Amino acid sequence: MSTEQSNPNRLIGASIRRVEDPPLLTGQGCYVDDVKLPGILHVAIHRSTHPHARIVSIDTAEAAAMPGVVCVLTGDDTGDLALRAPMLTPEMNMPEHPVLARGTVHAVGAPIAAVVAESRALAEDAAAAIGVTYDSLPVVTDAEAALEDGATLAHEELGTNHCYTMKRENGDVDKAFAEADHVCRLHMKSPRLVAMSMEARGVLAYPDPIRKELTVWMSTQGPHRSRADLANSLGFPENRIHVIAPDVGGGFGSKGCVYREDVLVCHVAQKLGRPVKWMATRSEDFLTTCQGRDQAMTSELALSKDGKMLGLKVRVVANLGAYLHSATAGPPQRMLVMAPGCYQIQDVRVEIVSAFTNTVPTGPYRGAGRPEAVLNIERLADKAARDLGMDPLELRRKNYIQPEQFPYRTGVGVEYDSGDYEKSLDEALRLSDYDQLIRMRDEARERGELVGVGVSTFVEPSGGAGFESGAVRVDRTGAITVLTGSSSHGQGHETVWAQVAADLLKVPMEDVVVRHGDTIAIQQGTGTFGSRSAVMGGGALATAAERLVTKAKAVAANLMEASADDVVQVEGGFAVTGVPERTVTWRQVAGAAHAKGTPAGMDPGLHETAFFDPNREAWGFGAHVALVRIDADTGELTIEKLVLVDDIGVVLNPMVVEAQVHGGLAQGLGEALCEEMVFDEDGQPRTGTLMDYAVPRASTMPPLIIGETETPNPFNPLGVKGVGEAGTNGAPPAVANAVMDALSPLGIDHIDMPYTAPKLWRAIREARKG
Amino acid sequence: MEHPARPVNVTVNGTSHATEVEPRLLLVHFLRENLGLTGTHVGCDTSQCGACTVHLNGAAVKSCTVLAVQADGAEITTIEGLADGATLHPVQAAFQEEHGLQCGFCTPGMVMTAAYLLETRPDADDEAIKHALEGNLCRCTGYVNIVKAIRTAAQQPR
Ligand code: FES
Ligand code: FES
Numbered sequence: 015m016s017t018e019q020s021n022p023n024r025l026i027g028a029s030i031r032r033v034e035d036p037p038l039l040t041g042q043g044c045y046v047d048d049v050k051l052p053g054i055l056h057v058a059i060h061r062s063t064h065p066h067a068r069i070v071s072i073d074t075a076e077a078a079a080m081p082g083v084v085c086v087l088t089g090d091d092t093g094d095l096a097l098r099a100p101m102l103t104p105e106m107n108m109p110e111h112p113v114l115a116r117g118t119v120h121a122v123g124a125p126i127a128a129v130v131a132e133s134r135a136l137a138e139d140a141a142a143a144i145g146v147t148y149d150s151l152p153v154v155t156d157a158e159a160a161l162e163d164g165a166t167l168a169h170e171e172l173g174t175n176h177c178y179t180m181k182r183e184n185g186d187v188d189k190a191f192a193e194a195d196h197v198c199r200l201h202m203k204s205p206r207l208v209a210m211s212m213e214a215r216g217v218l219a220y221p222d223p224i225r226k227e228l229t230v231w232m233s234t235q236g237p238h239r240s241r242a243d244l245a246n247s248l249g250f251p252e253n254r255i256h257v258i259a260p261d262v263g264g265g266f267g268s269k270g271c272v273y274r275e276d277v278l279v280c281h282v283a284q285k286l287g288r289p290v291k292w293m294a295t296r297s298e299d300f301l302t303t304c305q306g307r308d309q310a311m312t313s314e315l316a317l318s319k320d321g322k323m324l325g326l327k328v329r330v331v332a333n334l335g336a337y338l339h340s341a342t343a344g345p346p347q348r349m350l351v352m353a354p355g356c357y358q359i360q361d362v363r364v365e366i367v368s369a370f371t372n373t374v375p376t377g378p379y380r381g382a383g384r385p386e387a388v389l390n391i392e393r394l395a396d397k398a399a400r401d402l403g404m405d406p407l408e409l410r411r412k413n414y415i416q417p418e419q420f421p422y423r424t425g426v427g428v429e430y431d432s433g434d435y436e437k438s439l440d441e442a443l444r445l446s447d448y449d450q451l452i453r454m455r456d457e458a459r460e461r462g463e464l465v466g467v468g469v470s471t472f473v474e475p476s477g478g479a480g481f482e483s484g485a486v487r488v489d490r491t492g493a494i495t496v497l498t499g500s501s502s503h504g505q506g507h508e509t510v511w512a513q514v515a516a517d518l519l520k521v522p523m524e525d526v527v528v529r530h531g532d533t534i535a536i537q538q539g540t541g542t543f544g545s546r547s548a549v550m551g552g553g554a555l556a557t558a559a560e561r562l563v564t565k566a567k568a569v570a571a572n573l574m575e576a577s578a579d580d581v582v583q584v585e586g587g588f589a590v591t592g593v594p595e596r597t598v599t600w601r602q603v604a605g606a607a608h609a610k611g612t613p614a615g616m617d618p619g620l621h622e623t624a625f626f627d628p629n630r631e632a633w634g635f636g637a638h639v640a641l642v643r644i645d646a647d648t649g650e651l652t653i654e655k656l657v658l659v660d661d662i663g664v665v666l667n668p669m670v671v672e673a674q675v676h677g678g679l680a681q682g683l684g685e686a687l688c689e690e691m692v693f694d695e696d697g698q699p700r701t702g703t704l705m706d707y708a709v710p711r712a713s714t715m716p717p718l719i720i721g722e723t724e725t726p727n728p729f730n731p732l733g734v735k736g737v738g739e740a741g742t743n744g745a746p747p748a749v750a751n752a753v754m755d756a757l758s759p760l761g762i763d764h765i766d767m768p769y770t771a772p773k774l775w776r777a778i779r780e781a782r783k784g
Numbered sequence: 785m786e787h788p789a790r791p792v793n794v795t796v797n798g799t800s801h802a803t804e805v806e807p808r809l810l811l812v813h814f815l816r817e818n819l820g821l822t823g824t825h826v827g828c829d830t831s832q833c834g835a836c837t838v839h840l841n842g843a844a845v846k847s848c849t850v851l852a853v854q855a856d857g858a859e860i861t862t863i864e865g866l867a868d869g870a871t872l873h874p875v876q877a878a879f880q881e882e883h884g885l886q887c888g889f890c891t892p893g894m895v896m897t898a899a900y901l902l903e904t905r906p907d908a909d910d911e912a913i914k915h916a917l918e919g920n921l922c923r924c925t926g927y928v929n930i931v932k933a934i935r936t937a938a939q940q941p942r
Contacts, residue, residue: 035880038888039872039895041823041863048822135806212827212835212889212923263825263889264923296828504887504924673883673929680926704832704921712917712927741926 025517026732029669032509034502043261046216046231047293054218055084057279057292058137060127060144061301062119065155065372065697066168067148069117069126077129077143082136084286086144087278088127089116095281097247097274099338102347106178109169109370111337113247113274113281118151120169121336121372122699123301125274130282130290153372153697157333158310160369168336168370177334177368178343182350184425185361190325194316198398203766204386205690206308206333207681208701209379210709213263214299217276218291219283229256230280234272235265236541237501241533243272243340248280259531262503266681267378268303269503270543271340275302300702305691306379308333309346309386315394316361321402321409325361326425328353328390332368335375342375343368348383348475351428355391356435356471356635357413362425372697380681381742382544384474392470392747393764396754406751407443410471411436421728430473430633431729438659438723439471442637445721446657451641459759464644464778466756470747472638475631476736477549482627483538484554486515486562488620490608492601494519494526497623499539500551501531505738506670507547511555513667514732518559520583521600537623545634545736548666549727554626556731561622568616569607570598578613632727634735636660638748644756649775651687653716653749660740661723664733671737675720679741684710686749686767757781790853796821797865805852812836814852815862823863823892827921834920837893838862844900846919863892866899875899875937884933886924894920898934908938 037043074086089112097111110116115126127144131137154166160175168175191197211233218231228250234240237257245252262269275292283290294302309332316325332346346366353364395413399406414435415422422430442448451467458465483499496515500507508528516523529535540550563583570588571578580591587599605611607620641655658675665671688708692700701707726733746767753769754762760781765773789804796819805814815821815838824847827835836848839861866873875898878884885891894917901908901916908916913934914927922930 031880032883034888035885036872038885038891039863039876039879040867041821041892043823043888045822045825045889047816047826050820135808210923212833212887212921213825214827261888263827264887266923296830296833506886669883673886673925676926676928677886677924678926681923703830704828705830709921709923710926711921712914712931715927718928 025513025523026666028513028667030509030513030523030667032506033512034506034508045213045261045263046218046233049218049231049260051220051289054289054291055130055132055286056134056137057282057290058129058134058141059125059275060141060146062115062122062124062126064119064148064150065122066151066153067119068151069115069119070147070149072127073145074127077140080136080140080143082132083140084130084132086127086129086140087114087282089114092278092281095247095277097272097277097339099340099342102343103178103180107172107174107176108338109172113278121374122697123298123374128278128282130286155371155373155693155695155697157308157331157369157371160371161331161367168372175369175371177370180347180350180366181364182426183363184427187325187327187361187363190361191316194324195319196317196401198315198317198394198401199313200394200397200764201310201312202389202393202764203310204307204389205685205767206376207306207379207685207689208300208691208707209266209268209303209306211264211266211268214294214296215269215273215303216293217279218289219280220289221283221287223287227254227256228280228284229258231258231260232276233262233269234259235262235269235501235503235543236539237531237533238499238539239541240272244277244280247272247277257533259501265503266380267306267382267543270378270541271304273302297703300707301374301699304339304342304377305374306376307386308376311386311390313390313394315398317398317402319402321404321412323357323359323413326354326359327363330366332366333371333373333376334368335371335373337375339375339377342377345378345383349387351426351475352384352387352473353391354425355388356415356473358415360425364426373693378543380678381739384739384743385682385685385746388470388472388743389747389750392472393750396751397764400758406469429630431630431727432725433473433633433635434723434725435471435635438635438661439637441721441723442639442657442659445659445719446639446655448639464646464756466642466752466754468640468748468750468752468755470638470744470751472744473633473635474739474743475633476545478631479544479546480540480627481625482540482546482550482554483623483625484551484558485537485621485623486558488600488604490605492599492604494521496526496528496555497536498528498530498551498555499536500542500547501539502542505542505547506667507551510667510670514552514555515559518556519563519600520585545738548734549632549730549736550626552666552732552734553628553730554624557624557626558622561624562620565622566603566620568613569603569611572611572613573598573602573606628729630729632663632730632735634660634662634737634740636740636744638744640748640752642749642752642756644753644774646778649771649773649778651753651769651771651774656716656745657719657721658741658745659721659723660737661725662737662740663725663727663735665724666732666734672720674737675741677741678739679745680710680715682742682745683714686746686769687714688768688770690768792852792856794855794858794860796860797862807851807853809852810848811850811852811855812847815847821862821864825889825892827889832921834893834897835890837896837920839896839900844897863896866895873899874940875902875934878933878937882929882933882936884925884930890920890922894922894930898937901934902938906938910935
């Protein structure tokens with residue numbers, strides 16, 4: 015980067031407190047539901063109570079006659095208005111996804127009718143007064159069952175439950191298995207999880223029929239992509255839609271796509287010519303917002319007797335739920351690029367099969383396929399070590415990709431940029447006092463206690479999914495604005511981007527304002543998900559800043575009558591090398607750039623934009639260690655120690671990074687300890703509220719030790735890798751391995767997460783009986 | 785299902801309001817919709833999340849679990865009324881200092897719960913803090929920095 019002078023007070027790398035906090039701390043935040051407009055109407059939705067049924071009749075007469083009700087719509091009114099997901103393979107099967115059901119419903123919660131009324135309460139009253147008669151149809155909820163011959167169909171009209179299959183194969187897998195001394199086999203399942211952002215989804219559409227424009231406030235992670243999706247579904251020009259992501263109360267992947275209610279509300283607003291709002295209740299959020307995981311893995315690892323990994327076969331069966339959102343089909347594909355983890359395995363076969371069921375659609379949720387892939391290889395590694403009677407760390411070390419091998423092309427054909435897996439493992443062992451943990455475990459085991467130690471070492475890709483944009487603009491007075499396509503919803507971009515820009519421009523951070531989340535203000539953008547902001551948004555910003563500095567130097571050279579090559583950056587502006595008294599400030603440069611002060615042949619202004627796409631992901635990595643204890647009488651699991659060492663390259667703001675680790679970890683522990691969205695065999699959700707679905711609370715969090723190593727990303731202008739999903743990816747497999755270690759004296763081989771007390775208690779009882 | 789409106793007299797953040805409301809109106813909706821105090825959030829429909837926490841006659845309550853008519857005659861403080869002008873309440877300041885918030889949605893409820901805890905138990909330790917947060921959910925922070933922030937606020941000289 016353009017930093018000739020070393021700066022002792024670099025902002026990059028400092029734990030700057032967040033500039034976004036004061037409004038949020040004083041009740042001045044503005045989330046979708048806080049936007050007030052005159053003449054606003056409210057939508058409430060009557061939803062299916064059946065997981066699979068033909069709709070015999072819908073009686074809306076009573077609802078339509080209720081006071082304050084403006085209109086009631088059913089699928090007959092909204093017709094072909096529908097969501098459309100991308101085709102990933104030519105053979106992919108795609109069910110209809112109408113905004114209101116047409117004839118058949120395929121999941122509990124599918125929208126059947128919408129009431130538009132003068133207040134939310136009146137809309138809800140009227141929606142409750144709608145009567146629907148159903149002719150129920152048979153139901154399938156489990157993806158593996160859905161793929162069996164003769165399985166019940168989730169969508170009769172499709173004639174199959176199969177959505178898509180993808181395969182990747184490298185080397186000679188059959189030969190590797192034929193030559194192996196041992197094959198380690200495991201079948202495991204990741205539980206279905208609920209993203210549960212504290213702010214449920216919501217949308218407010220404001221039409222302008224005269225100007226033919228539509229303004230939409232949405233709780234979204236990516237306003238530009240949402241705008242395109244709305245344009246496609248509505249058949250309304252993208253350049254006439256203005257999407258605003260105001261303050262957004264969390265998303266964790268689930269707010270990356272457009273939902274039926276978003277399209278419906280825009281449609282109703284345009285039809286009625288009035289602003290219309292819909293806010294999900296928590297129950298609606300449980301029934302309609304994309305859920306995570308729900309993936310079964312059948313895997314085989316071929317080994318030599320001394321623990322060399324020779325070959326890997328993975329078959330994933332993914333449960334997509336009943337409908338395809340734009341991102342629903344994405345997460346299972348992660349296995350295609352992540353299957354071998356940190357290990358040198360070149361003979362690899364991965365197959366992904368995805369299926370429809372009569373359940374809530376799935377989609378990206380923090381980790382989005384990464385936690386499943388890490389769980390798969392790390393459980394296999396541990397079980398293989400046990401099968402061979404080897405130390406699990408020794409087995410891992412024996413197979414790690416070595417530092418000098420990077421960039422390394424893996425057995426699934428992707429190139430890891432950098433890594434040093436022993437380094438992070440060693441740091442985690444040091445921080446956990448590993449030998450002491452093992453001694454403690456062995457002593458406890460002697461006493462008959464169920465204590466276990468588990469490790470996971472993992473890679474985690476970040477920063478994919480296309481480009482990101484960044485722009486830096488210096489206005490006439492020298493005021494600096496950063497425009498970013500990374501739409502922040504808690505990640506602290508307003509602070510961190512100001513840090514980065516101020517650092518690169520050598521100005522005080524207070525001089526920089528960061529704008530995001532608005533499709534008119536911001537050039538273009540992709541959004542915030544998949545741990546991509548630091549890598550992609552940061553990369554775009556750094557590139558734009560570099561271009562801006564280059565141009566500003568030319569203008570400064572003009573002002574100082576020097577050669578641009580002799581101009582250097584100094585705090586607050588520019589100087590001529592060797593002539594420190596000849597300086598100009600950013601304000602002077604900006605003034606000149608807007609008043610005929612640019613060199614001949616150069617455009618006026620100081621505004622540079624970068625669309626950044628390195629065409630590769632950043633491969634962060636880490637090592638997590640867990641010590642667990644299980645109460646043999648109650649099955650209760652306690653995590654007594656958890657050590658997380660993550661290597662995310664250069665750290666922009668350690669305070670923000672550590673908090674991302676905390677947040678990801680809490681969600682990872684939710685998966686390991688308590689969270690699971692359950693449907694009974696009739697397809698009814700049994701965990702549809704916060705009374706039944708257990709999310710971590712303050713008391714859930716175990717004692718933590720967080721460490722880091724730093725291996726810069728050579729393919730990124732800032733040297734960064736993503737961190738948002740670190741805790742979600744690495745910690746659950748470490749806990750799983752620790753739990754299996756604790757239960758190993760009982761001969762228990764594998765149990766799927768979450769490790770609730772009843773589940774462990776039952777497993778212990780069975781094992782002792784038999 | 786409209787029922788005759790009932791009178792409600794409340795003082796919110798020092799300002800008194802005399803008005804009439806539907807008997808079924810929840811306090812949280814009264815604050816948000818009728819008074820425009822949107823800092824108090826709704827995060828659930830089963831009284832689990834605590835995003836709606838306010839102080840009612842000095843005690844922390846979930847305002848989604850109180851009818852507006854039940855608050856008749858009460859003094860209410862919401863997140864908008866906690867700071868002293870431009871000076872943040874020690875809990876608010878500590879949340880910024882310790883990075884106790886990310887998306888900010890749970891934050892008003894967290895701050896109101898914590899402020900009440902420190903009123904009643906100025907010496908609260910981590911255990912007591914975690915216990916007091918049983919009714920407040922956060923999906924972003926993993927609670928680590930929230931607990932730290934409350935501990936920091938507890939240690940402020942008052
Ligand atoms: S909204 Fe009151 S507890 Fe959730
Ligand atoms: S900060 Fe987002 S829910 Fe707590």
